[in-house]
Amino acid sequence: MKNSSLLDAIVTTPSPWSIGENDSCILEPDSSMDCYTFIMSGIVLNGIGLLGILGNIISMIILSRPQMKSSINYLLIGLARVDTVLIITSILLFGLPGIYPYTGQMFTYFYVVYPHIVPVVFPLSMATQTASAYLTLTVTLERFVAVCHPLRARSLCTYGRARAYVVVIIIFSFVYNFPKVFEASVKSEWYEDKNLTVYCVRPTEFRTNDIYVNVYVHWCYLIFMYALPFGSLAVLNAAIYKQVRKANMERQRLSRLQRREIGLATMLLFVVLVFFICNLLPLVNNIIESFHFNMDQTTKVHFIKTSNLLVTLNSSVNFIIYVIFGEKFKRLFLRLFCSHGFFSPTGRDSPDGATTNDDSLVSNGDRQSLRLYRQSTSISRNGTSIRMNGSDRRNGRVRMPSPGPCVYYPANRRKKDISNVTYTTQTSVPASEWEQANSNTTTF
Numbered sequence: 001m002k003n004s005s006l007l008d009a010i011v012t013t014p015s016p017w018s019i020g021e022n023d024s025c026i027l028e029p030d031s032s033m034d035c036y037t038f039i040m041s042g043i044v045l046n047g048i049g050l051l052g053i054l055g056n057i058i059s060m061i062i063l064s065r066p067q068m069k070s071s072i073n074y075l076l077i078g079l080a081r082v083d084t085v086l087i088i089t090s091i092l093l094f095g096l097p098g099i100y101p102y103t104g105q106m107f108t109y110f111y112v113v114y115p116h117i118v119p120v121v122f123p124l125s126m127a128t129q130t131a132s133a134y135l136t137l138t139v140t141l142e143r144f145v146a147v148c149h150p151l152r153a154r155s156l157c158t159y160g161r162a163r164a165y166v167v168v169i170i171i172f173s174f175v176y177n178f179p180k181v182f183e184a185s186v187k188s189e190w191y192e193d194k195n196l197t198v199y200c201v202r203p204t205e206f207r208t209n210d211i212y213v214n215v216y217v218h219w220c221y222l223i224f225m226y227a228l229p230f231g232s233l234a235v236l237n238a239a240i241y242k243q244v245r246k247a248n249m250e251r252q253r254l255s256r257l258q259r260r261e262i263g264l265a266t267m268l269l270f271v272v273l274v275f276f277i278c279n280l281l282p283l284v285n286n287i288i289e290s291f292h293f294n295m296d297q298t299t300k301v302h303f304i305k306t307s308n309l310l311v312t313l314n315s316s317v318n319f320i321i322y323v324i325f326g327e328k329f330k331r332l333f334l335r336l337f338c339s340h341g342f343f344s345p346t347g348r349d350s351p352d353g354a355t356t357n358d359d360s361l362v363s364n365g366d367r368q369s370l371r372l373y374r375q376s377t378s379i380s381r382n383g384t385s386i387r388m389n390g391s392d393r394r395n396g397r398v399r400m401p402s403p404g405p406c407v408y409y410p411a412n413r414r415k416k417d418i419s420n421v422t423y424t425t426q427t428s429v430p431a432s433e434w435e436q437a438n439s440n441t442t443t444f
Helices: 004-011 031-063 071-095 107-148 150-156 159-176 178-182 210-249 256-290 297-314 318-325 327-337 433-437
Strands: 184-191 196-203 376-381 384-387 393-395 422-426
Touching: 031 071, 031 297, 031 318, 031 327, 071 107, 071 159, 071 297, 071 318, 107 150, 107 159, 107 178, 107 184, 107 196, 107 210, 107 256, 159 178, 210 256, 256 297, 256 318, 318 327
Parallel strands: none
Antiparallel strands: 184 196, 376 384, 376 422, 384 393
Protein backbone atom coordinates (compact mmCIF):
# COMPACT_ATOMS: atom_id res chain seq x y z
CA MET A 1 0.00 0.00 0.00
CA LYS A 2 1.65 3.22 -1.11
CA ASN A 3 1.49 6.78 0.05
CA SER A 4 0.90 9.10 -2.89
CA SER A 5 -0.17 6.28 -5.18
CA LEU A 6 -2.89 5.23 -2.78
CA LEU A 7 -4.60 8.60 -2.85
CA ASP A 8 -3.73 9.08 -6.51
CA ALA A 9 -5.63 5.87 -7.18
CA ILE A 10 -8.57 7.49 -5.47
CA VAL A 11 -8.46 10.60 -7.61
CA THR A 12 -6.86 9.49 -10.90
CA THR A 13 -8.63 8.40 -14.09
CA PRO A 14 -9.49 5.64 -14.74
CA SER A 15 -10.04 3.83 -11.45
CA PRO A 16 -12.94 2.90 -9.19
CA TRP A 17 -12.43 6.22 -7.42
CA SER A 18 -11.88 8.26 -10.54
CA ILE A 19 -12.67 11.74 -11.67
CA GLY A 20 -14.12 11.57 -15.14
CA GLU A 21 -13.46 14.04 -17.92
CA ASN A 22 -16.47 16.05 -16.78
CA ASP A 23 -15.38 15.82 -13.12
CA SER A 24 -18.32 13.53 -12.44
CA CYS A 25 -18.54 11.07 -9.58
CA ILE A 26 -19.94 8.41 -11.91
CA LEU A 27 -17.31 5.88 -12.93
CA GLU A 28 -16.31 5.85 -16.58
CA PRO A 29 -16.33 2.23 -17.80
CA ASP A 30 -13.09 0.61 -18.91
CA SER A 31 -13.55 -3.12 -19.47
CA SER A 32 -9.87 -4.10 -19.50
CA MET A 33 -9.03 -2.00 -16.45
CA ASP A 34 -12.14 -3.15 -14.60
CA CYS A 35 -11.32 -6.80 -15.28
CA TYR A 36 -7.75 -6.41 -14.01
CA THR A 37 -8.96 -4.56 -10.91
CA PHE A 38 -11.60 -7.20 -10.23
CA ILE A 39 -9.11 -10.07 -10.47
CA MET A 40 -6.27 -8.47 -8.50
CA SER A 41 -8.32 -6.63 -5.88
CA GLY A 42 -11.81 -8.08 -5.88
CA ILE A 43 -10.72 -11.74 -5.89
CA VAL A 44 -7.03 -12.22 -5.04
CA LEU A 45 -6.58 -9.41 -2.52
CA ASN A 46 -9.82 -10.21 -0.67
CA GLY A 47 -9.00 -13.92 -0.56
CA ILE A 48 -5.43 -13.42 0.66
CA GLY A 49 -6.62 -10.80 3.13
CA LEU A 50 -9.22 -13.05 4.75
CA LEU A 51 -6.73 -15.91 5.08
CA GLY A 52 -4.15 -13.48 6.43
CA ILE A 53 -6.52 -12.22 9.12
CA LEU A 54 -7.20 -15.81 10.19
CA GLY A 55 -3.49 -16.64 10.25
CA ASN A 56 -2.63 -13.53 12.27
CA ILE A 57 -5.35 -14.29 14.82
CA ILE A 58 -4.00 -17.83 15.26
CA SER A 59 -0.47 -16.43 15.59
CA MET A 60 -1.59 -14.03 18.32
CA ILE A 61 -3.32 -16.84 20.20
CA ILE A 62 -0.27 -19.10 20.11
CA LEU A 63 2.28 -16.38 20.86
CA SER A 64 0.17 -15.24 23.82
CA ARG A 65 0.43 -18.61 25.57
CA PRO A 66 2.13 -18.36 28.98
CA GLN A 67 5.11 -20.52 27.99
CA MET A 68 5.73 -18.31 24.95
CA LYS A 69 6.18 -15.11 26.95
CA SER A 70 9.36 -13.35 25.83
CA SER A 71 10.50 -10.05 24.40
CA ILE A 72 10.58 -11.06 20.75
CA ASN A 73 7.25 -12.86 20.94
CA TYR A 74 5.65 -9.68 22.26
CA LEU A 75 7.10 -7.82 19.28
CA LEU A 76 5.70 -10.48 16.95
CA ILE A 77 2.28 -10.18 18.62
CA GLY A 78 2.40 -6.43 18.02
CA LEU A 79 3.39 -7.04 14.40
CA ALA A 80 0.48 -9.47 13.95
CA ARG A 81 -1.98 -6.94 15.39
CA VAL A 82 -0.74 -4.15 13.16
CA ASP A 83 -0.77 -6.43 10.10
CA THR A 84 -4.34 -7.46 10.86
CA VAL A 85 -5.51 -3.84 10.90
CA LEU A 86 -3.51 -3.19 7.73
CA ILE A 87 -5.24 -6.08 5.96
CA ILE A 88 -8.67 -4.85 7.05
CA THR A 89 -7.99 -1.35 5.73
CA SER A 90 -6.63 -2.83 2.50
CA ILE A 91 -9.84 -4.79 1.99
CA LEU A 92 -11.96 -1.70 2.71
CA LEU A 93 -9.92 0.57 0.42
CA PHE A 94 -9.10 -1.80 -2.44
CA GLY A 95 -10.70 -5.23 -2.15
CA LEU A 96 -14.38 -4.37 -1.81
CA PRO A 97 -14.34 -1.36 -4.18
CA GLY A 98 -12.70 -3.57 -6.82
CA ILE A 99 -15.86 -5.67 -7.14
CA TYR A 100 -18.38 -3.11 -8.40
CA PRO A 101 -16.82 -1.76 -11.64
CA TYR A 102 -16.69 -5.20 -13.25
CA THR A 103 -19.70 -6.96 -11.71
CA GLY A 104 -22.09 -4.12 -10.86
CA GLN A 105 -22.48 -5.54 -7.35
CA MET A 106 -22.07 -3.58 -4.09
CA PHE A 107 -23.28 -0.30 -5.59
CA THR A 108 -24.15 1.18 -2.18
CA TYR A 109 -20.73 0.43 -0.75
CA PHE A 110 -18.96 1.80 -3.81
CA TYR A 111 -20.83 5.13 -4.08
CA VAL A 112 -22.01 5.76 -0.50
CA VAL A 113 -20.08 3.87 2.18
CA TYR A 114 -16.61 3.88 0.66
CA PRO A 115 -16.29 7.64 0.01
CA HIS A 116 -17.28 8.42 3.60
CA ILE A 117 -14.78 6.03 5.21
CA VAL A 118 -11.77 7.01 3.07
CA PRO A 119 -10.88 10.17 5.08
CA VAL A 120 -10.56 7.98 8.20
CA VAL A 121 -9.42 4.60 6.86
CA PHE A 122 -6.76 6.05 4.56
CA PRO A 123 -4.68 7.65 7.38
CA LEU A 124 -5.18 4.53 9.49
CA SER A 125 -3.88 2.32 6.69
CA MET A 126 -0.78 4.46 6.27
CA ALA A 127 -0.14 4.48 10.03
CA THR A 128 -0.36 0.69 10.22
CA GLN A 129 1.96 0.35 7.22
CA THR A 130 4.51 2.56 8.97
CA ALA A 131 4.15 0.60 12.21
CA SER A 132 4.52 -2.71 10.37
CA ALA A 133 7.78 -1.60 8.74
CA TYR A 134 9.33 -0.37 11.98
CA LEU A 135 8.16 -3.36 14.02
CA THR A 136 9.86 -5.58 11.46
CA LEU A 137 12.99 -3.49 11.92
CA THR A 138 12.71 -3.78 15.73
CA VAL A 139 12.36 -7.57 15.55
CA THR A 140 15.48 -7.71 13.38
CA LEU A 141 17.37 -5.46 15.79
CA GLU A 142 16.40 -7.74 18.69
CA ARG A 143 17.72 -10.78 16.83
CA PHE A 144 20.90 -8.91 15.93
CA VAL A 145 21.59 -8.25 19.61
CA ALA A 146 20.72 -11.82 20.64
CA VAL A 147 22.89 -13.46 17.97
CA CYS A 148 25.79 -11.03 17.52
CA HIS A 149 25.99 -9.52 21.01
CA PRO A 150 24.60 -12.20 23.34
CA LEU A 151 26.13 -10.77 26.51
CA ARG A 152 24.11 -7.58 26.11
CA ALA A 153 20.87 -9.35 25.24
CA ARG A 154 19.92 -9.99 28.86
CA SER A 155 19.65 -6.27 29.61
CA LEU A 156 18.45 -5.01 26.22
CA CYS A 157 16.01 -7.71 25.11
CA THR A 158 13.52 -7.70 27.98
CA TYR A 159 9.75 -8.03 28.00
CA GLY A 160 9.30 -4.54 29.44
CA ARG A 161 11.50 -2.97 26.79
CA ALA A 162 9.58 -4.81 24.06
CA ARG A 163 6.30 -3.31 25.30
CA ALA A 164 7.88 0.14 25.32
CA TYR A 165 9.17 -0.35 21.76
CA VAL A 166 5.70 -1.27 20.49
CA VAL A 167 4.07 1.73 22.17
CA VAL A 168 6.69 4.16 20.85
CA ILE A 169 6.43 2.79 17.29
CA ILE A 170 2.63 3.04 17.26
CA ILE A 171 2.69 6.61 18.60
CA PHE A 172 5.32 7.61 16.04
CA SER A 173 3.32 6.01 13.21
CA PHE A 174 0.14 7.92 14.03
CA VAL A 175 1.94 11.23 14.60
CA TYR A 176 3.88 10.92 11.35
CA ASN A 177 0.75 10.10 9.32
CA PHE A 178 -1.57 12.59 11.05
CA PRO A 179 -1.41 15.13 8.15
CA LYS A 180 -3.11 12.54 5.94
CA VAL A 181 -6.33 13.17 7.85
CA PHE A 182 -6.62 16.43 5.90
CA GLU A 183 -5.86 15.03 2.45
CA ALA A 184 -9.25 13.64 1.33
CA SER A 185 -12.71 15.13 1.11
CA VAL A 186 -16.10 13.80 0.05
CA LYS A 187 -18.11 15.24 -2.83
CA SER A 188 -21.78 14.48 -3.45
CA GLU A 189 -23.77 14.65 -6.69
CA TRP A 190 -27.51 14.46 -7.24
CA TYR A 191 -28.80 12.75 -10.39
CA GLU A 192 -32.36 13.89 -10.86
CA ASP A 193 -33.17 11.52 -13.70
CA LYS A 194 -32.28 8.54 -11.50
CA ASN A 195 -33.40 10.13 -8.23
CA LEU A 196 -30.02 9.19 -6.82
CA THR A 197 -27.25 10.80 -4.78
CA VAL A 198 -23.75 9.43 -5.16
CA TYR A 199 -20.51 10.34 -3.43
CA CYS A 200 -16.87 10.30 -4.47
CA VAL A 201 -13.49 11.16 -2.97
CA ARG A 202 -11.65 14.35 -3.87
CA PRO A 203 -8.24 15.68 -2.79
CA THR A 204 -8.34 18.73 -0.58
CA GLU A 205 -6.49 21.95 -1.31
CA PHE A 206 -4.00 20.91 1.35
CA ARG A 207 -3.28 17.67 -0.56
CA THR A 208 -2.70 19.48 -3.86
CA ASN A 209 -0.17 21.95 -2.44
CA ASP A 210 3.07 21.49 -4.38
CA ILE A 211 5.36 21.95 -1.38
CA TYR A 212 3.39 19.47 0.70
CA VAL A 213 3.35 16.91 -2.11
CA ASN A 214 7.05 17.18 -2.94
CA VAL A 215 8.41 17.38 0.61
CA TYR A 216 6.05 15.27 2.71
CA VAL A 217 4.21 12.99 0.30
CA HIS A 218 7.22 12.04 -1.83
CA TRP A 219 10.55 12.67 -0.13
CA CYS A 220 9.64 12.11 3.54
CA TYR A 221 7.82 8.95 2.58
CA LEU A 222 10.79 7.75 0.54
CA ILE A 223 13.18 8.39 3.44
CA PHE A 224 11.14 7.22 6.44
CA MET A 225 9.29 4.34 4.79
CA TYR A 226 11.98 2.93 2.51
CA ALA A 227 15.50 4.34 2.82
CA LEU A 228 15.75 4.18 6.62
CA PRO A 229 14.04 0.83 7.33
CA PHE A 230 15.30 -0.89 4.16
CA GLY A 231 18.89 0.23 4.71
CA SER A 232 18.85 -0.77 8.38
CA LEU A 233 17.28 -4.13 7.60
CA ALA A 234 19.88 -4.83 4.93
CA VAL A 235 22.82 -4.07 7.25
CA LEU A 236 21.43 -5.93 10.28
CA ASN A 237 20.38 -9.01 8.33
CA ALA A 238 23.75 -9.17 6.58
CA ALA A 239 25.39 -9.35 10.01
CA ILE A 240 22.86 -11.93 11.23
CA TYR A 241 23.31 -14.07 8.12
CA LYS A 242 27.09 -13.99 8.55
CA GLN A 243 26.76 -15.14 12.15
CA VAL A 244 24.20 -17.84 11.25
CA ARG A 245 26.44 -19.18 8.49
CA LYS A 246 29.41 -19.28 10.84
CA ALA A 247 27.36 -21.00 13.53
CA ASN A 248 26.03 -23.64 11.14
CA MET A 249 29.61 -24.59 10.26
CA GLU A 250 30.28 -25.22 13.96
CA ARG A 251 26.85 -26.59 14.80
CA GLN A 252 28.13 -29.66 16.64
CA ARG A 253 29.83 -27.44 19.20
CA LEU A 254 26.83 -25.18 19.82
CA SER A 255 24.74 -25.44 22.95
CA ARG A 256 21.01 -25.99 22.73
CA LEU A 257 20.33 -22.33 23.50
CA GLN A 258 22.73 -21.22 20.79
CA ARG A 259 21.10 -23.53 18.24
CA ARG A 260 17.72 -22.17 19.24
CA GLU A 261 18.80 -18.55 18.81
CA ILE A 262 20.35 -19.35 15.43
CA GLY A 263 17.20 -21.18 14.32
CA LEU A 264 15.01 -18.26 15.32
CA ALA A 265 17.31 -15.83 13.53
CA THR A 266 17.04 -17.98 10.40
CA MET A 267 13.25 -17.88 10.58
CA LEU A 268 13.22 -14.10 10.92
CA LEU A 269 15.58 -13.80 7.95
CA PHE A 270 12.78 -15.27 5.84
CA VAL A 271 10.28 -12.82 7.37
CA VAL A 272 12.52 -9.93 6.32
CA LEU A 273 13.13 -11.48 2.89
CA VAL A 274 9.37 -11.59 2.24
CA PHE A 275 9.14 -7.99 3.47
CA PHE A 276 11.79 -6.91 0.94
CA ILE A 277 10.18 -8.77 -1.96
CA CYS A 278 6.65 -7.52 -1.28
CA ASN A 279 7.73 -3.89 -0.82
CA LEU A 280 10.08 -3.72 -3.79
CA LEU A 281 7.43 -2.74 -6.35
CA PRO A 282 5.90 -0.05 -4.08
CA LEU A 283 9.43 1.33 -3.68
CA VAL A 284 9.83 1.47 -7.47
CA ASN A 285 6.48 3.27 -7.78
CA ASN A 286 7.47 5.82 -5.16
CA ILE A 287 10.81 6.49 -6.89
CA ILE A 288 9.00 6.98 -10.21
CA GLU A 289 6.68 9.52 -8.62
CA SER A 290 9.40 11.29 -6.62
CA PHE A 291 11.53 11.85 -9.72
CA HIS A 292 8.50 12.50 -11.97
CA PHE A 293 9.21 9.80 -14.52
CA ASN A 294 6.60 9.54 -17.26
CA MET A 295 4.35 6.50 -17.24
CA ASP A 296 1.15 5.83 -19.13
CA GLN A 297 -2.00 5.76 -17.03
CA THR A 298 -2.83 2.09 -17.58
CA THR A 299 0.63 0.90 -16.54
CA LYS A 300 0.56 3.19 -13.51
CA VAL A 301 -2.76 1.81 -12.29
CA HIS A 302 -1.56 -1.76 -12.87
CA PHE A 303 1.51 -1.02 -10.77
CA ILE A 304 -0.63 0.47 -8.02
CA LYS A 305 -3.03 -2.48 -7.89
CA THR A 306 -0.18 -4.98 -7.85
CA SER A 307 1.68 -3.02 -5.17
CA ASN A 308 -1.37 -2.97 -2.93
CA LEU A 309 -1.76 -6.71 -3.38
CA LEU A 310 1.89 -7.36 -2.49
CA VAL A 311 1.69 -5.27 0.68
CA THR A 312 -1.42 -7.18 1.72
CA LEU A 313 0.38 -10.44 0.98
CA ASN A 314 3.33 -9.38 3.15
CA SER A 315 0.99 -8.83 6.11
CA SER A 316 -0.66 -12.21 5.57
CA VAL A 317 2.15 -14.78 5.27
CA ASN A 318 4.01 -14.56 8.58
CA PHE A 319 1.86 -17.33 10.05
CA ILE A 320 3.04 -19.71 7.32
CA ILE A 321 6.68 -18.82 8.03
CA TYR A 322 6.18 -19.46 11.75
CA VAL A 323 4.65 -22.88 11.07
CA ILE A 324 7.45 -23.90 8.69
CA PHE A 325 10.41 -22.74 10.77
CA GLY A 326 9.04 -22.56 14.32
CA GLU A 327 9.17 -26.04 15.84
CA LYS A 328 7.36 -25.19 19.05
CA PHE A 329 4.95 -22.85 17.27
CA LYS A 330 4.00 -25.74 15.00
CA ARG A 331 3.60 -28.12 17.94
CA LEU A 332 1.36 -25.70 19.80
CA PHE A 333 -0.67 -25.01 16.66
CA LEU A 334 -1.24 -28.71 16.07
CA ARG A 335 -1.98 -29.24 19.74
CA LEU A 336 -4.47 -26.37 20.02
CA PHE A 337 -6.23 -26.67 16.68
CA CYS A 338 -5.57 -30.24 15.47
CA SER A 339 -5.71 -32.13 18.77
CA HIS A 340 -8.14 -34.76 17.47
CA GLY A 341 -5.57 -36.16 15.06
CA PHE A 342 -2.26 -37.70 16.03
CA PHE A 343 -1.93 -36.00 19.40
CA SER A 344 -3.36 -37.32 22.63
CA PRO A 345 -4.88 -35.01 25.27
CA THR A 346 -1.78 -35.32 27.46
CA GLY A 347 1.91 -35.61 26.83
CA ARG A 348 5.03 -33.69 25.96
CA ASP A 349 3.31 -31.19 23.71
CA SER A 350 0.99 -29.84 26.36
CA PRO A 351 0.06 -26.28 25.34
CA ASP A 352 -0.42 -25.14 28.88
CA GLY A 353 3.25 -25.31 29.51
CA ALA A 354 2.81 -26.19 33.17
CA THR A 355 5.30 -29.00 32.97
CA THR A 356 7.52 -27.99 30.09
CA ASN A 357 10.57 -25.80 30.09
CA ASP A 358 11.09 -25.69 26.36
CA ASP A 359 10.34 -22.04 25.63
CA SER A 360 11.88 -21.94 22.19
CA LEU A 361 9.85 -21.58 19.03
CA VAL A 362 12.59 -23.28 17.06
CA SER A 363 13.78 -25.95 19.47
CA ASN A 364 13.96 -28.57 16.69
CA GLY A 365 13.20 -31.34 19.13
CA ASP A 366 16.41 -30.90 21.16
CA ARG A 367 15.39 -31.34 24.76
CA GLN A 368 18.54 -31.04 26.77
CA SER A 369 18.07 -29.11 29.98
CA LEU A 370 19.24 -25.51 30.27
CA ARG A 371 18.59 -25.35 33.98
CA LEU A 372 21.18 -25.81 36.67
CA TYR A 373 20.96 -29.28 38.11
CA ARG A 374 19.99 -29.40 41.75
CA GLN A 375 21.80 -31.64 44.15
CA SER A 376 19.80 -34.71 44.93
CA THR A 377 20.58 -37.81 46.89
CA SER A 378 18.97 -41.21 46.65
CA ILE A 379 19.35 -43.73 49.47
CA SER A 380 18.49 -47.38 49.08
CA ARG A 381 18.25 -49.72 52.07
CA ASN A 382 16.94 -53.24 51.93
CA GLY A 383 14.54 -52.59 49.08
CA THR A 384 13.47 -49.16 50.30
CA SER A 385 14.27 -46.05 48.27
CA ILE A 386 14.18 -42.56 49.76
CA ARG A 387 14.81 -39.36 47.78
CA MET A 388 16.21 -36.85 50.25
CA ASN A 389 15.14 -33.52 48.66
CA GLY A 390 12.24 -34.85 46.63
CA SER A 391 8.91 -36.43 47.37
CA ASP A 392 9.42 -39.97 46.06
CA ARG A 393 9.30 -42.65 48.76
CA ARG A 394 8.70 -46.05 47.26
CA ASN A 395 9.32 -49.60 48.40
CA GLY A 396 11.39 -51.82 46.19
CA ARG A 397 11.87 -49.17 43.48
CA VAL A 398 14.24 -46.33 42.82
CA ARG A 399 13.10 -43.47 40.57
CA MET A 400 16.18 -42.22 38.79
CA PRO A 401 16.53 -38.51 38.00
CA SER A 402 15.47 -37.63 34.45
CA PRO A 403 18.24 -36.27 32.18
CA GLY A 404 15.81 -33.80 30.56
CA PRO A 405 13.35 -31.23 31.88
CA CYS A 406 10.31 -32.37 29.91
CA VAL A 407 9.87 -36.05 30.78
CA TYR A 408 6.39 -36.32 32.17
CA TYR A 409 6.02 -40.03 32.75
CA PRO A 410 9.48 -41.60 33.02
CA ALA A 411 9.56 -45.36 33.23
CA ASN A 412 10.19 -46.79 36.66
CA ARG A 413 13.45 -48.68 36.74
CA ARG A 414 13.68 -51.68 39.06
CA LYS A 415 16.85 -52.22 40.97
CA LYS A 416 18.00 -55.21 42.82
CA ASP A 417 17.69 -55.10 46.58
CA ILE A 418 20.96 -54.41 48.20
CA SER A 419 21.78 -54.69 51.80
CA ASN A 420 24.33 -51.94 51.92
CA VAL A 421 23.55 -48.25 51.80
CA THR A 422 24.11 -46.73 48.35
CA TYR A 423 24.42 -43.00 47.71
CA THR A 424 23.94 -41.42 44.29
CA THR A 425 24.67 -37.74 43.98
CA GLN A 426 24.09 -35.43 41.01
CA THR A 427 26.06 -32.25 41.23
CA SER A 428 25.29 -28.97 39.60
CA VAL A 429 26.94 -27.96 36.37
CA PRO A 430 26.96 -24.21 35.76
CA ALA A 431 25.65 -22.99 32.44
CA SER A 432 28.03 -21.37 30.03
CA GLU A 433 28.43 -17.61 29.89
CA TRP A 434 26.62 -17.51 26.53
CA GLU A 435 23.62 -19.41 27.91
CA GLN A 436 23.40 -17.33 31.09
CA ALA A 437 23.46 -14.13 29.06
CA ASN A 438 20.55 -15.30 26.90
CA SER A 439 18.46 -17.12 29.47
CA ASN A 440 15.75 -14.44 29.36
CA THR A 441 15.68 -13.82 25.63
CA THR A 442 14.52 -17.15 24.26
CA THR A 443 11.37 -17.18 22.22
CA PHE A 444 9.43 -19.62 20.15
